[in-house]
């Protein structure tokens with residue numbers, strides 16, 4: 001067992017998958033010599049060469065569109081979008097092409113590509129280097145959307161994503177890259193896409209989170225534990241497919257559900273979770289389903305005072321837990 | 328003029344035998360016969376929609392004759408009937424798509440007609456947003472290069488679609504990596520109703536090739552034989568690792584954009600009449616007859632055989648079952664398998 005940062009776990013997993021399967025390639029902006037702006041692909045160029053680690057032009061639609069074609073002709077591309085904020089030039093390729101290839105061809109063609117994209121705020125990235133973009137993509141049948149929160153899960157989920165026969169969006173929170181360390185087993189484990197984790201067992205309130213928010217929820221759970229509130233934290237890990245079983249089992253046990261997400265509140269992923277809980281666990285509820293999310297402004301502002309105002313924090317989560325517990 | 332037994336010499340300059348020329352004529356004529364049938368079926372109320380390629384077939388057969396069926400890749404668009412035929416899709420396959428039946432190999436009746444695809448023939452599934460496919464063709468070519476398969480990828484689109492950003496991104500990438508890739512713009516002068524003068528800041532789309540470090544070639548799509556040599560050179564270059572080629576075929580659109588369009592609203596009678604002279608089919612036929620490659624008997628035999636195939640395809644496709652709703656949830660993801668028999 002080794003201890004790894006989040007980014008080390010990603011990097012080693014990429015290298016491992018590239019050694020394991022000669023059909024894998026990595027492509028994106030600055031992924032070659034530089035090793036990526038966050039160094040997620042550091043060392044791959046030296047080990048696998050320029051034909052398998054491709055520095056692309058600054059063209060996101062091309063990065064995804066070429067991946068789709070390369071996958072049709074026998075490769076297994078792992079594309080990097082430098083920041084999730086800049087995935088939108090590729091939106092049409094992801095929505096109209098990658099996600100629909102299998103359905104529209106009646107299973108004649110698939111699209112085994114993985115698109116990695118660093119996301120998230122709290123990193124002084126302002127409006128265009130802080131976004132959470134998952135809601136745009138979780139809406140799309142044919143796509144899978146994964147958001148790991150630990151080095152251990154990042155490895156198991158990235159392996160599964162790369163080996164999956166359908167397009168997977170793999171969102172990595174930038175703030176976790178170097179701030180989080182954890183044990184990563186040496187064995188070749190995978191984590192199935194669509195399996196949530198009970199990150200902390202508890203009895204009185206279920207807090208549903210993913211990505212950075214899982215860590216903040218755990219901190220908040222520690223805080224309120226001293227006040228006698230027992231919180232169960234569910235780390236969804238995979239947003240689509242969603243592990244309804246783990247989610248509903250927890251809410252049926254605790255009777256209270258707080259959903260925490262960093263994205264803008266309106267129409268965010270948490271709204272879908274709330275709807276599922278309302279439809280399928282209504283009889284067990286002992287308080288209103290509550291969302292704690294980013295405010296509905298067009299982006300995370302830069303100045304630290306404004307950024308702190310935007311970001312969901314452990315303290316804000318603790319407050320929301322207290323309010324719901326008292327319901 | 329009758330057909331002589333001595334070789335005509337017509338295709339000598341471009342390296343095509345009389346037998347190959349007759350084969351090409353068969354394909355142009357078959358594509359036309361299928362296409363005309365689609366419109367008849369639409370006008371008779373038997374299919375709700377047609378989008379097809381009358382006027383484009385000559386360029387496609389001329390160009391596709393340079394590619395290796397069962398080896399190279401096509402990434403088609405809705406006017407690619409003739410191209411798909413040259414790569415092995417059958418009249419039945421095309422009519423099954425037209426009738427959107429369960430056994431339609433392109434999409435099992437899920438997509439509108441004209442969205443061809445066949446994994447068995449290296450023809451990638453088509454979607455509707457124009458120009459997206461060029462990036463897939465570049466990706467196929469990238470994979471061919473990295474895997475050393477010696478394959479070439481060719482894709483097609485209209486001059487209107489060629490203005491999309493994906494075209495710029497794909498050609499730039501193909502140019503950088505000298506990909507085994509051929510880009511064909513079928514310039515028919517219109518994007519639905521908008522004339523080329525309002526879509527393009529240049530007269531010839533192919534001049535844009537210079538911006539991507541690849542040759543840009545213009546061919547007359549009414550001249551089937553004239554389309555072959557530049558395509559053969561493009562394929563040679565691609566296989567030799569010399570890179571991509573941009574081919575612009577000047578073609579004519581003999582029908583409305585689709586069965587939902589009324590082209591007399593924006594094209595004059597005079598223009599439509601004049602454009603008939605740019606129909607590649609009668610021109611190719613006359614050329615082959617003049618050279619003695621084709622005579623009355625062979626022409627009639629080909630026409631009868633094509634008609635037989637189109638009749639067979641129509642009857643077969645119309646009689647096939649529709650997809651059933653219990654299949655509609657299948658293949659969103661790879662794990663969506665039909666229940667095992669008896670389960």
Ligand SMILES: Cc1ncc(C[n+]2csc(CCOP(=O)(O)OP(=O)(O)O)c2C)c(N)n1
Nearest residue numbers: 455456457485486487488489515517518519
């Ligand atoms: C992105 C996108 N915008 C609009 C359309 C609607 N549309 C379909 S075909 C077409 C015209 C295409 O013209 P051109 O590329 O010249 O091809 P042609 O039909 O003339 O062969 C339009 C506007 C579309 N399919 N995709």
Ligand SMILES: [Mg+2]
Nearest residue numbers: 485486517518
């Ligand atoms: Mg056009």
